[in-house]
Amino acid sequence: MQEINKAVIIGAGNVATHLGPALKESGMQIMQVFSRTRASAEILARKIGCEYTTDIKKIQEGADIYVFCLSDSALFPILEQFPHKGTLSVHTSGSLSIDIFKAAAFTKAGVFYPLQTFSKNTRPDFQKIPICLEANNEELLTKLEKIALAISPDVRQINSAQREILHLAAVFACNFTNHMLAISNEILEMNQLPTDILHPLIEETIRKAIQQNPAAIQTGPAMRKDYLIMGKHIKQLSALPEYRKIYTFISESIIAKSEK
Amino acid sequence: MQEINKAVIIGAGNVATHLGPALKESGMQIMQVFSRTRASAEILARKIGCEYTTDIKKIQEGADIYVFCLSDSALFPILEQFPHKGTLSVHTSGSLSIDIFKAAAFTKAGVFYPLQTFSKNTRPDFQKIPICLEANNEELLTKLEKIALAISPDVRQINSAQREILHLAAVFACNFTNHMLAISNEILEMNQLPTDILHPLIEETIRKAIQQNPAAIQTGPAMRKDYLIMGKHIKQLSALPEYRKIYTFISESIIAKSEK
Numbered sequence: 366m367q368e369i370n371k372a373v374i375i376g377a378g379n380v381a382t383h384l385g386p387a388l389k390e391s392g393m394q395i396m397q398v399f400s401r402t403r404a405s406a407e408i409l410a411r412k413i414g415c416e417y418t419t420d421i422k423k424i425q426e427g428a429d430i431y432v433f434c435l436s437d438s439a440l441f442p443i444l445e446q447f448p449h450k451g452t453l454s455v456h457t458s459g460s461l462s463i464d465i466f467k468a469a470a471f472t473k474a475g476v477f478y479p480l481q482t483f484s485k486n487t488r489p490d491f492q493k494i495p496i497c498l499e500a501n502n503e504e505l506l507t508k509l510e511k512i513a514l515a516i517s518p519d520v521r522q523i524n525s526a527q528r529e530i531l532h533l534a535a536v537f538a539c540n541f542t543n544h545m546l547a548i549s550n551e552i553l554e555m556n557q558l559p560t561d562i563l564h565p566l567i568e569e570t571i572r573k574a575i576q577q578n579p580a581a582i583q584t585g586p587a588m589r590k591d592y593l594i595m596g597k598h599i600k601q602l603s604a605l606p607e608y609r610k611i612y613t614f615i616s617e618s619i620i621a622k623s624e625k
Numbered sequence: 626m627q628e629i630n631k632a633v634i635i636g637a638g639n640v641a642t643h644l645g646p647a648l649k650e651s652g653m654q655i656m657q658v659f660s661r662t663r664a665s666a667e668i669l670a671r672k673i674g675c676e677y678t679t680d681i682k683k684i685q686e687g688a689d690i691y692v693f694c695l696s697d698s699a700l701f702p703i704l705e706q707f708p709h710k711g712t713l714s715v716h717t718s719g720s721l722s723i724d725i726f727k728a729a730a731f732t733k734a735g736v737f738y739p740l741q742t743f744s745k746n747t748r749p750d751f752q753k754i755p756i757c758l759e760a761n762n763e764e765l766l767t768k769l770e771k772i773a774l775a776i777s778p779d780v781r782q783i784n785s786a787q788r789e790i791l792h793l794a795a796v797f798a799c800n801f802t803n804h805m806l807a808i809s810n811e812i813l814e815m816n817q818l819p820t821d822i823l824h825p826l827i828e829e830t831i832r833k834a835i836q837q838n839p840a841a842i843q844t845g846p847a848m849r850k851d852y853l854i855m856g857k858h859i860k861q862l863s864a865l866p867e868y869r870k871i872y873t874f875i876s877e878s879i880i881a882k883s884e885k
Contacts, residue, residue, distance in 0.1 A: 437851070460846075460854055480822060482829055482844065493825045521822065530816045531823070533858050537868075538809035538823050539830040540845030541875050542802040546831075547840040547882065549798035556790045562740060562781065563791070563798050564835050565753045569742055570799040571806075571831045575824050580807040584742065585800030586720075591697070594720055598793050607878055608797075614874055615801050618867055622807065 369429040369453070369508050373397045374413075375443065377405035379483035380457050381434035385413050387491045388432070391515035397425050421446050428452060430512070432477065437461055444469035453505060459532045462525040463499050475500035475509050478528065479517075482539065491516045497523035497531070548608055580622060587616035588623055629689040629713070629768050633657045634673075635703065637665035639743035640717050641694035645673050647751045648692070651775035657685050681706050688712060690772070692737065697721055704729035713765060719792045722785040723759050735760035735769050738788065739777075742799065751776045757783035757791070808868055840882060847876035848883055 372393050374385045377400035389395050398417040400406035410417035418424060424431075426449050433456040435443060440456060447454075450470055455477040466474030476499040481489055496513040498520060500506035506522065513520040523531065546567065550560045573582055586594040595616055602609035632653050634645045637660035649655050658677040660666035670677035678684060684691075686709050693716040695703060700716060707714075710730055715737040726734030736759040741749055756773040758780060760766035766782065773780040783791065806827065810820045833842055846854040855876055862869035 437854075481826055482833070484833070484842075487833075489829070495822050495825065497822075527816065527818060529857070529861065530812060530818060532854075533861055534809040534812045534818075535823055535826060536845055536858065536872070537805045537812065538827050540843065540847065540879070541805045541871075542827070543830055543834050543839050543843055544875055544879050544882070545797045545801045545805065546834045547838075547843065548878075549794040550839060551882075552790065552794045552797065556787065558787060558790060558794075562755050562757075563795055565755065566741055566795060567798050567802070567831065567835060569749070570803055571827065573742070573744070573747075574803050574806045575827060578807075579803050579810060582744075583800065583803055583807065585796055587796075587800065594697075594792075597789070598796065601789065601793055607881060611801075611874055611878055612796070614871055615804055618808075618871060619800070619804050621867060622804070622811075 369512055370394055371396050371427065371429045373399065373425060373428040373431050374409070374434060375399045375424070375431055376434035376439075377402065377409040377417075378434060378436065379485055380479070381432075382409055382412070382485050383483050383489050383491075384432065384434055384457065384479060385409060387516045388512070389413050391512070393512070393515075396428055399424050422448060424448060426452075430455065430508075433457065441465060441469065444471070447471075453508070455509065459497075459528060459535070462529075463501070464525070473501060473505055475505050476525070476528070477509055477513065478523070480531070480535075492518065495519040495521055497521050497528060499524050499528070548611070552605075552608075583619060583623065585619070587619035590620060629772055630654055631656050631687065631689045633659065633685060633688040633691050634669070634694060635659045635684070635691055636694035636699075637662065637669040637677075638694060638696065639745055640739070641692075642669055642672070642745050643743050643749050643751075644692065644694055644717065644739060645669055647776045648772070649673050651772070653772070653775075656688055659684050682708060684708060686712075690715065690768075693717065701725060701729065704731070707731075713768070715769065719757075719788060719795070722789075723761070724785070733761060733765055735765050736785070736788070737769055737773065738783070740791070740795075752778065755779040755781055757781050757788060759784050759788070808871070812865075812868075843879060843883065845879070847879035850880060 373396050374381050395413045395415045397415055398406050398410045403419050406417040406419055431454040437458055451472055453473040454471050455475040457477055459478050463476050478497040479494045480497055481494045494517050496517050498509045500509055553560050599609055633656050634641050637658055655673045655675045658666050658670045663679050666677040666679055691714040697718055711732055713733040714731050715735040717737055719738050723736050738757040740755045740757055754777050756777050758769045760769055813820050859869055
């Protein structure tokens, strides 16, 4: 089986900024970075120590793998114009199917999805990031596993249907929890209260929810069906009808789940 | 000003189990534990090294402070029958007003509210717990501050109206985030996917939300108005209409907040 030694990184956003260097540190040779945005391409190429291009036609051939770290909306147009469709190519998206490669006439495709949220300026610890893999066939999957295990001990085989479920679950677990924290902050700020006062409570709540079963440790007025307090809260939210609606529906849902 | 040296702990639940020993370690003499439940009273009294009673009439007089660590629903009936209403008394509830003492004819009252979620078997780090104080007058407040500062560096003066707002904000930040995690787990389990795969992502999301402004770092399909993905998610939730409703309302709320 041919070794995967040489990679080209397509994209220079949050995922590429961390996955590129991680692949390099694991022993991979990064030949080139491609990005439509010159500044981003240049910064990442300098970080990795390789060349870059902003011209899709100048993406080097001869790589063993092309790693597409692009936003969902940017991916398909780039795939369509990509000049090396016969070489193993992976995308890093949680929400796109592997079939997007087939639709763009790629022959050897996979998904290499690091399940984490990345920010350009915060270096993630790949040792703690689950890498979700999928490939067209067993041989390609074995190759991707080898690459993934060189950067993280937590490598899992997750097909596109499962990845869709993961993504939906992550919307609740991350996007929606973040919105609950945003609403909480808004309520505190509207009342000139400091937001940091809740941080220890939030951290402990999440620590418990991860260590245990969140449904089993639910607390609060809805859980104990304290309609007096809930009524008071709903009244306090009278100036924020949208949050009142959320308060009511989530409280109802907590009660319903507790009775299941 | 008379020193506060001797305390009686009323209650032997989650808060009493940790606050009692913390007060003792800070130098307070704990005279007695009261609980209606003999087993709980005995366990906590042994932990602290003091006597206990299950008879409200046998609660010792001569304490400098009575610390009521009771559930909201248990507090008022105990206050009514309490034999020493002239001594400084505090409750530890986030949701009850200081006025509950006045209603029960206490003369020197306060609130001593450690803003954290407690479980009997997990020892909390009081150094990281904000203590929210309120008192009838400045002299009592100064006394409570001294007690609080002996167990935590984070002591804040929060009146009953502010504590109500804090409690409402905490429902969003803790109870509702926990429910989002419970829904996420349910979705994963229904699809035979492991729940631990999302833990690193959840931890990082919360870390960011606490360090930064959660509204400013919101991500996900609603934030980028990706109606294609949202439509797919809503379809995936067709067997869970209650969660579909939550998905829709929270997504709408994320969009609305992003446009504010």
